[in-house]
Amino acid sequence: MYSITKEFGRLQKSGDFGNYVTEIDQLLETLSKARATIDSAPQSRRELLAIVKNSCSNLVEKTGNIQKDIHGSLSKYSKALDKKFKIDVETAYNRSAFPDSSKILLDRAIAMHLIREGQFSVADSLIQDSSLDIAEAIELEFIDMYRILAALRGRDLRPAIAWAASKRDQLTALGSNLEFSLHSLQFIHYFTMTTDEVTGLPVNGQQMALQYAKENFAPFGERYLGNISKLMCAFLFKSNLEKSPYVDLFLAPTAWDDVARSFTKEFCSLLGLSSESPLYLAAAAGAIALPTLLKVGTIMREKQTEWTSENELPVEIPLPENMFQFHAIFVCPVSKEQTTDENPPMMMPCGHIVAKESLARMSKGNPNQRFKCPYCPNESIPNQAIRVYF
Ligand SMILES: [Zn+2]
Structure with a gap:
């Protein structure tokens, strides 16, 4: 693996066009200045052209060398890759899996993946170049999702709570606990707070938590009475929460990640989409299946047999349940x-x-x-x- 990272490092270094671009910009500027000078004083033409010609040929030579460098590094890098990964993936490649007509489907899957990953500008270019029919509304929804997730990362639950409140009926119909989970986390966040996040001054977090509960827990009283009682009982242990039965609930290290994950899941499911990108899942399943498929491919080639059952693999490929069981x-x-x-x-x-x-x-x-x-x-x-x- 070391040889691959080494060659990749070299490629990265030689692929840095920073200076090269600046020099070309400078040359372009020199050229347009020269043209302006020649226009106003044609007698200086001969002398000026000689200077410009010199700069041009210098830069052409330089760019030629840079290109040579990049090609050299690129071929060394691909050689290092070939040396490490000797397997011929072609044996597992099914040409009929992607007929020409499915190209648009593939482009669409990639564009949707990029949107879901928050790579909006790349997705836009792809949508434009491939003339894909993807509604702008979907992208706007995901832009909103990333805005809310960014706030969550900054420990600000308000945008997520506002979103959940606006979708309360739909979330309840799905049997989701998201809205209450968000309020519950806000309560815990206040409860465990000792200083103000902005000013750094000491605050009475437990008082803030109590006030928050009074203002926000009423609509959830009936459905989440047990959970609310649990949150309230924590006041009895406020001085030694670490050693109380509430430590898992109040000091859970993954609480914010969990709530972000369940927010993403509910957000996607209200859009009628799965919580994981289908392209990501397909690629992950493919990566798991590849070694087995390669083996099967090689055996079939050696024995000169063909698997003819349609839509069925000759071997079982177990996929991890937590990720692939829907x-x-x-x-x-x-x-x-x-x-x-x-x-x-x-x-x-x-x-x-x-x-x-x-x-x-x-x-x-x-x-x-x-x-x-x-x-x-x-x-x-x-x-x-x-x-x-x-
Ligand atoms: Zn029985």
């Missing part, structure tokens, strides 16, 4: 089929769960027919089974 799924232990809305999971009184169709099969289609659970000795009738939601 839905809870349930597979019926009787039929081995994944349950769906039409064929949902049903729990029998004994607690065992099977798919609705399996239930019907076991009771021969009669909702009042007694049958034995396939997993325990208990008997029940289909009408006693209840639908389970994951």
